[in-house]
Amino acid sequence: MMKVVFDKPKALSDTPFHYCPGCTHGIIHRLVAEAMDELNIKDKAIGVAPVGCSVFAYKYFNCDMHEAAHGRAPAVATGIKRVLPDNIVFTYQGDGDLASIGTAEIVHAAARNENITVIFVNNAIYGMTGGQMAPTTLIGQKTTTSPYGRDPKMTGLPIKMSEMLATLDSTYYIERVSVHDVKHIKQAKKAIKKAFENQVENKGFSLVEVLSTCPTNWGLSPAESLDWVKDSMIPVYPLGVMKDSDE
Amino acid sequence: MEKVLMKGNEAIAEAAIQAGCKYFFGYPITPQNEIPAYMAKKLPKIDGGVFLQAESEVSAINMVYGAAGAGARVMTSSSSPGISLKQEGISYIAGAALPCVIVNIVRGGPGLGGIQPAQSDYFQSVKGGGHGDYHLIVYAPSTLQEMVSLTMEAFDIADLYRNPVMVLGDGMLGQMMEPVSFEKPPARELPEKDWSTTGCDGSRKPNVINSLYIDPEELEIEVNKTYKKYEVIKENETRYETYNCEDADIIVAAYGTTARIVKSVIDMAKEKGVKVGLIRPITIWPFPYAPVEAYADKDHVKAFLTVEMSMGQMVEDIRLGVKNKKPVHFYGRTGGMVPTPDDILSEILKIVEEA
Numbered sequence: 001m002m003k004v005v006f007d008k009p010k011a012l013s014d015t016p017f018h019y020c021p022g023c024t025h026g027i028i029h030r031l032v033a034e035a036m037d038e039l040n041i042k043d044k045a046i047g048v049a050p051v052g053c054s055v056f057a058y059k060y061f062n063c064d065m066h067e068a069a070h071g072r073a074p075a076v077a078t079g080i081k082r083v084l085p086d087n088i089v090f091t092y093q094g095d096g097d098l099a100s101i102g103t104a105e106i107v108h109a110a111a112r113n114e115n116i117t118v119i120f121v122n123n124a125i126y127g128m129t130g131g132q133m134a135p136t137t138l139i140g141q142k143t144t145t146s147p148y149g150r151d152p153k154m155t156g157l158p159i160k161m162s163e164m165l166a167t168l169d170s171t172y173y174i175e176r177v178s179v180h181d182v183k184h185i186k187q188a189k190k191a192i193k194k195a196f197e198n199q200v201e202n203k204g205f206s207l208v209e210v211l212s213t214c215p216t217n218w219g220l221s222p223a224e225s226l227d228w229v230k231d232s233m234i235p236v237y238p239l240g241v242m243k244d245s246d247e
Numbered sequence: 248m249e250k251v252l253m254k255g256n257e258a259i260a261e262a263a264i265q266a267g268c269k270y271f272f273g274y275p276i277t278p279q280n281e282i283p284a285y286m287a288k289k290l291p292k293i294d295g296g297v298f299l300q301a302e303s304e305v306s307a308i309n310m311v312y313g314a315a316g317a318g319a320r321v322m323t324s325s326s327s328p329g330i331s332l333k334q335e336g337i338s339y340i341a342g343a344a345l346p347c348v349i350v351n352i353v354r355g356g357p358g359l360g361g362i363q364p365a366q367s368d369y370f371q372s373v374k375g376g377g378h379g380d381y382h383l384i385v386y387a388p389s390t391l392q393e394m395v396s397l398t399m400e401a402f403d404i405a406d407l408y409r410n411p412v413m414v415l416g417d418g419m420l421g422q423m424m425e426p427v428s429f430e431k432p433p434a435r436e437l438p439e440k441d442w443s444t445t446g447c448d449g450s451r452k453p454n455v456i457n458s459l460y461i462d463p464e465e466l467e468i469e470v471n472k473t474y475k476k477y478e479v480i481k482e483n484e485t486r487y488e489t490y491n492c493e494d495a496d497i498i499v500a501a502y503g504t505t506a507r508i509v510k511s512v513i514d515m516a517k518e519k520g521v522k523v524g525l526i527r528p529i530t531i532w533p534f535p536y537a538p539v540e541a542y543a544d545k546d547h548v549k550a551f552l553t554v555e556m557s558m559g560q561m562v563e564d565i566r567l568g569v570k571n572k573k574p575v576h577f578y579g580r581t582g583g584m585v586p587t588p589d590d591i592l593s594e595i596l597k598i599v600e601e602a
Binding site for chain 2: 013043044045046048049055058059061062063064065066067068069072075076077078079080081082083084087088104105107108
């Protein structure tokens, strides 16, 4: 018999992803599922799905899932975790969700050091609604609502959520990673797994920001999109550990 | 049973705890602050009990949404402007068919309004409030004892029908003191919460709590299912009280605080030779249309008068019940003004004179 060297994680369902070609949500979903498999937490995990491109996360993760309104996932997760402190509760949120409409919810969940795991997918644009400006949109970046390029005089500067949340004394672990190449995907996996492990060990609020692509709304090919993450996004959103209370 | 003198808001909180509510998420707003304060004091002393002050009403109701999804008995409370903020979450909770209890101790509005008692959130409570096709079950107690019993009942009703239930009081009921006893309502047979997100533990397929149906045909099917449930609720849970209606010339419709005041007006009217009856909806959704119509059909009833602390909201439901069979008059005070018995009596005498 041949040895299986690559398989679908158990924490992913059989539902095919709806994501656009070249979008890295698929990779990030897989990393989250692999981490759940390796820590053997799928059966006690409860995921909170956001609004936006990853709204159907509740169809893709093979664990109990709770859909939330735009931005409110950290509050919903708080409600679940306070009732079921021994379960593993995670949110999966995009930048429109977490950095715009849900800023209060994420800041205060972090400030309370809720023992939850947050996967924050930042692609610098609103995807699902058709490519509008996000708080994370880069200076000069063209979107449907910043058609002449984002003008900081008008709309301010990109919000660096990870840096901002790391300033809160109570947060346990904040890291920014990227999935634009294999080396970085491996680092992202490590960070995501650690964010879940922290919760298993009751350490507290852990957030992993993952730089992600949006070929459709960026108007770039999948390959160009990966380069854009590396060349344009990482200089604005530097990778690395912003805070790790283990160190 | 032993009676205790309690403030309305504290009585609600104690009733919730005795009904098995272990989780409370809220945000301060006058005139309901004694509820979260009571919960903050008591819940941490209960095994597993949690009181959490959220960063906003929006967060508080979404914490309720999560806790209800996790299968807990959970409550939040607020007052008018705060309830407006909670409407987004209430729509999602109704959409996902989750049980929870929401207390609204109404104050004057619109906008920041005032902090005095009002009934101007009637439309918001019974005609929607949030977006989409849905209803809350809304209890409108008029005494503190009833606030206790209906709050207790609300948790069972929420679990039974998988529907959010609102206890609608006002600043007067929240702030006044009366002796109350904490007798539990008769036990109902309640369904298992096998839909809740508690971690699937390898023993079942994953549960999903959701209100999203991208396919419009699927969404319509879901909404229709909910509306079938509402028919059962209308059939089984509509509650009201009538008082002195049997031979009344004038029937006054009022709920909550105004109904209490109308009760004293009935005796005052009797002295003037006018027979006044009261119809008091206890559930304002579902609304007791049938008894209203039954009295509209009686020959001895000459007219209806609706008394509210609003510009006239419940009067629309009374008109729907009366079906143009008798004249319907309205008397309302608003902005936090409470009508006096004399105010109401002179309205009644005016109607008698005109008739």
